[in-house]
Amino acid sequence: MFSSHVEQAGKRQANADVMADILWRYIQPSSVIDMGCGLGFFLNACKARGATIRGVDGDWVKLEDSVIPKSARRTADLNLPYAERKRYDLAATIEVAEHLLPERSESFVADLCNLSDIVLFSAGIPDQGGAGHINLRFQGEWAEMFAAHGYACFDPIRRRMAAFEHAHPWLMQNVLLYVKDGVEISPLLEEHRIVPRAASSVGYWHYRKRIRILRQRIRNLRGED
Ligand SMILES: C[S@@+](CC[C@H](N)C(=O)[O-])C[C@H]1O[C@@H](n2cnc3c(N)ncnc32)[C@H](O)[C@@H]1O
Numbered sequence: 001m002f003s004s005h006v007e008q009a010g011k012r013q014a015n016a017d018v019m020a021d022i023l024w025r026y027i028q029p030s031s032v033i034d035m036g037c038g039l040g041f042f043l044n045a046c047k048a049r050g051a052t053i054r055g056v057d058g059d060w061v062k063l064e065d066s067v068i069p070k071s072a073r074r075t076a077d078l079n080l081p082y083a084e085r086k087r088y089d090l091a092a093t094i095e096v097a098e099h100l101l102p103e104r105s106e107s108f109v110a111d112l113c114n115l116s117d118i119v120l121f122s123a124g125i126p127d128q129g130g131a132g133h134i135n136l137r138f139q140g141e142w143a144e145m146f147a148a149h150g151y152a153c154f155d156p157i158r159r160r161m162a163a164f165e166h167a168h169p170w171l172m173q174n175v176l177l178y179v180k181d182g183v184e185i186s187p188l189l190e191e192h193r194i195v196p197r198a199a200s201s202v203g204y205w206h207y208r209k210r211i212r213i214l215r216q217r218i219r220n221l222r223g224e225d
Helices: 003-007 009-024 041-048 102-115 139-148 158-162 169-174 204-222
Strands: 031-035 052-057 073-075 090-094 118-122 151-154 176-180
Touching: 003 009, 009 041, 009 158, 031 041, 031 102, 041 052, 041 090, 090 102, 102 118, 102 139, 118 139, 118 169, 139 151, 139 176, 158 169, 169 204
Parallel strands: 031 052, 031 090, 052 073, 090 118
Antiparallel strands: 118 176, 151 176
8 A cells, every 4th residue: 555655755755844834834733643644754744843743544554664753653443433632733634534434534523623623634535536535525524524523624735735846636635724713823824714615626636637537438438449
């Protein structure tokens, strides 16, 4: 599963660094937990910016591939409830929820809300493509789940990611920030508050890919090639 992550380590770390740079304009978390951290690129970026880190992922991740220390890692099956007594300044989960059982969605969001007042959330949308995706949803559905816990949605990252030449398309499309009502935020972040259905907006990259696939299907049906 992680061979492509290892092969693309430089690009993945660069994306994580750009995302952390954007995020740090708005919040400066001292402690970060990343649920489904993979090899740990995002946490590595957080650590470089002074945060203490905790990464959670399956026991199938090879430690020799990890870019964060073993001591920062914890193994867990995220299809099962996850709880810690500690709360973090930021809970992140990047392209993980689409791999979890659909019936786990609400309780996964509840776990994230229990871990922090601020959640960085990214998960694949329908027809995104990729392996092992069993729970693809538009972002608005996740936003509604967070709203049920009193977390508002903010969209300060997606468009700024797009300014990075080597941005992963899924980060330009999917990364949102959720903040618990009542938590003080900077006016800079306040400007990026959106309603849940606005979270579902789909970007150019995804649109173009879908049109290409649909055109190919039409050609196939017509027997054109
Ligand atoms: C697409 S990768 C994303 C990794 C990392 N967040 C990143 O952005 O580089 C999906 C991650 O979810 C983890 N994952 C999927 N299902 C899981 C489960 N049931 N329990 C724990 N981790 C899981 C995988 O091991 C993998 O690290």
